[in-house]
Amino acid sequence: MARIFNTACMLTVLSPAEKVVYLILYHAIFVFFTWTYWKSIFTLPQQPNQKFHLSYTDKERYENEERPEVQKQMLVDMAKKLPVYTRTGSGAVRFCDRCHLIKPDRCHHCSVCAMCVLKMDHHCPWVNNCIGFSNYKFFLQFLAYSVLYCLYIATTVFSYFIKYWRGELPSVRSKFHVLFLLFVACMFFVSLVILFGYHCWLVSRNKTTLEAFCTPVFTNGPEKNGFNLGFIKNIQQVFGDKKKFWLIPIGSSPGDGHSFPMRSRNESQDPLLANEEHWEDNEDDNRGYPEGSSSLAVETET
Incomplete structure (x- = not known):
């Protein structure tokens, strides 16, 4: 052209x-x-770092265990040491049995790339790449x-x-x-x-495509706005807080992709935020989850 x-x-x-x-x-x-x-x-899509992977001993112990309830408890014990707040729809710790790791918040396994991707949004055929945090x-x-x-x-x-x-x-x-x-x-x-x-x-x-189609599940239950921090802060979560870098294709997204600020934490520090988000969501729609909840979780498997 x-x-x-x-x-x-x-x-x-x-x-x-x-x-x-x-x-x-x-x-x-x-x-x-x-x-x-x-x-x-x-x-390249960014993968979870080593601390989220099961050690050789833990992996062997997990695979040799035949009782599902014991395996579930093992993952719960391992997740206590990690900054993980999201769960599966059944409330279990999100675990990838292909990559043998406990999934960080907003991380999902891409079947096309055959790996777990931090803050995965979708796999895009236009660019032949997995779109995520990086x-x-x-x-x-x-x-x-x-x-x-x-x-x-x-x-x-x-x-x-x-x-x-x-x-x-x-x-x-x-x-x-x-x-x-x-x-x-x-x-x-x-x-x-x-x-x-x-x-x-x-x-x-502050949603990914996966989270828009499947409501995140936190330790306190489902919450569709669990990562919604407000319009300006939501934009900063992708582009950073320095506006001079917003139009230039250089990395400026805050954090490391393994953990993210959550609305429930901000509400505990500033109760006015809970009321502000409640009013905002009521204007958009009246169908969803109660806005007073301070949940923490996400599950979507690709």
Whole structure:
């Protein structure tokens, strides 16, 4: 598409000054588009560190134990030493029997990547990579610059599309380029803006795609807003607290991906937060879980 845009610009734009402006702006957006796409593809998903893995002795003892209730208790005892607050739907400790580790909060096993991924959102075929804690910011930026890229092409080409219908484009090659660029840009823009809007909503609520489809379960029970810290803090959980890094594809997400601030803890420190979130959720919908609960948990298996 870059080559076609450059060719169309050279064939249809008559003013040299307009050509320069169009091409400079186009390539500036294109650089960020390709940069974020590259980062989304080649930033490896982050796995839990060694302390969440079972030791050789614990693994052997766990596998040799035939009684499920004893195995469950063994995992409970091991999890007491770890910052793990989420549970399965039945209340058991979240354990991956393929990676042999106790899953950190918001961590899930990706069947495509064949490994557990910290704060897993989904496996994306567009970038052939698992989107999680290490690259979710880059994925969002890729969507944002993709939308901007398509919008820029569509808006710059549209005036020449009007000229095409009026028969004011003399070059046959330029006609093809204008039609192709406008059609492809509009088609991708519609699909991308829907996907980007959905992920913006997820970020505003501090949810992953998996958590949006399956309510997190904490030690005190299910809580759909267990990680919701408020709009600004939710954004900072992905992009960091330094706004100068929000548009640049460099790592700025806070934390190590193994543990995350939770709403229940903030409520215990500031009771006003509980009331504020309660009012906010009542405005959105009246169906969900009681807002006064201070639960802690999550389970979704890929």
